[in-house]
Amino acid sequence: MPFLTWDGQRVEMRPTETVLDALLRVGVPLSHSCRAGVCQSCLLHATQGAAPQGSQAGLKPTLAGQGYFLACVCRPDQDLTAELPGPGVRTITRLVAKSWLSETVLRVALECDEPLHHRAGQYLTLFRIDGLSRSYSIASLPDGMIIELHVRVIPNGRMSNWLAGTANPGTELTAQGPAGNCFYMPGAPEQPLLLVGTGTGLAPLYGIVRDALGQGHTGPIWLYHGALDERGLYLVHELEELAARHPHFRYRPALLSRDGPLPQVLQAAHPKLAGWRGFVCGDPQIVDVLKKRLFLAGMASREINSDAFVPTASPG
Amino acid sequence: MPTLYEQLGGSAAVEAAVDVFYRKVLIDDRISRFFDGVDMDRQIAKQKAFLTMAFGGPANYTGQDMRRGHAHLVERGLNDSHFDAVVELLGASLTELGVAPDLIAQVAAIAESTRADVLGR
Ligand SMILES: Cc1cc2nc3c(=O)[nH]c(=O)nc-3n(C[C@H](O)[C@H](O)[C@H](O)COP(=O)(O)OP(=O)(O)OC[C@H]3O[C@@H](n4cnc5c(N)ncnc54)[C@H](O)[C@@H]3O)c2cc1C
Ligand code: HEM
Ligand code: FES
16 A cells, blocks of 8 residues: 655555545544535645545646645555645634624624635635634625625534634634635626525625626526525525615525425426526535536536535544 | 547537436436435536447446446346436437437447446346
8 A cells, every 4th residue: 555654754554545534543633524525624735746636626726736635535546745735825814703694694704914816606714723624605705805704603513603602803713715616707797697505505605696796797697595484594685785786686585484495496486497507505415406406407517506515524 | 430439529429418318317217316426516427427438439447347336226226127228318318419320329339238247247
């Protein structure tokens, strides 16, 4: 089996083991969350040897070209020397404000030292000082030094409860990114757009819709926000106001308790989606069902953009 | 003499066929349960690999790979009737895209040649 060199230590890989498994096995407390190659918490830099291509899926070409890879999906076929990401890949941010958007959704504003150059809808990976890491979508437009996130506080959730509780203005967090391909691309201003999200899946969509409108999109834009009941909705007033100012933008809250399951709501309202572009964000199972719904209604697979909020793998 | 893959239009033909074919698979009650994988993007990538192979394109798979790749499906009951359904939907997709019947017959013959491996016999 190939050898992994980390901080001068040589570790022989075991069959089927990933680089993350091997490092955790020998006691290196490497940050990780999803263990599925999605959140990019476990990003590493290969200084010698080449990481297999599959472990670079989803990385920006500039990072992949420099030998970065995701440890949780990396099963090397040759000896590899790896280290933590260098400066330039991560930046320091400061928490500047928190407020509640609903009973369970917290708005978190972070200030960066340099602009992030993100596209609305991409996500960041945040690292607490002890290495705990989680990804959050960016709800704000790339127009300043303030980054806005929508964090759903879940029972016993380590990062979300810390953000809602102990973390105070001034607290520093390391941010990595931006990453992700779920964003608006100009070039087809008349194409109808369908944005669908559940829960805090609204965060990237709230960025994407304002980005599309700001870039002069003229085709119809529909935004569906799915929730169990009224209490799951947030930014209702802001979205209604946006719709009032832009007649081609329609905002549709969809409540399970009132309107039934979201896929059925979409099937009834939009049975034919050939020629449309879609953006789907939120809980992974729902995202997959919704993507298949759009696809079966005729939307081309390459027109379907999505971000699945893959949760932390246990044990995490 | 251009290869079958070239006559069909190469990777552009795969791109054109994949949505049509995968939509048929997803709504076909005979076989859709085998394709219930959670991630649609990954399924699309696998469908492209399937089509490239059936079109006589650059195949990265051996008969052994086909055996291994479908073994978990054979365990779940994959049999000749499902194999026939896939070949049928493949033909229907190509017909819908306006591919000439003699080319479709060649595609069907390539698919047919993998039957024993796919069904693990
Ligand atoms: C690309 C990407 C983008 C994301 N964007 C956002 C975003 O914009 N806003 C946002 O709020 N989250 C987002 N997430 C999810 C986020 O990264 C965390 O998983 C989430 O905040 C929970 O972290 P935690 O530390 O609070 O909980 P953990 O300590 O990780 O989890 C505690 C327990 O809760 C369970 N759990 C985890 N998630 C859920 C859930 N959704 N519902 C019920 N139980 C759960 C876990 O399995 C575990 O048992 C995103 C994830 C990814 C991969
Ligand atoms: C007709 C001949 C067939 C050929 C040439 C073929 C070829 C392939 C190829 C190349 C892959 C991708 C393997 C990979 O990259 O992992 C694949 C995967 C798959 N095939 Fe087939 N296949 C055939 C028949 C079938 C049939 C009859 C079924 C079921 C009805 C089926 C179901 C699947 C499924 C579900 C996968 C994905 C498996 C996974 O998720 O790992 N295939 N096939
Ligand atoms: S990408 Fe490796 S832990 Fe999430």
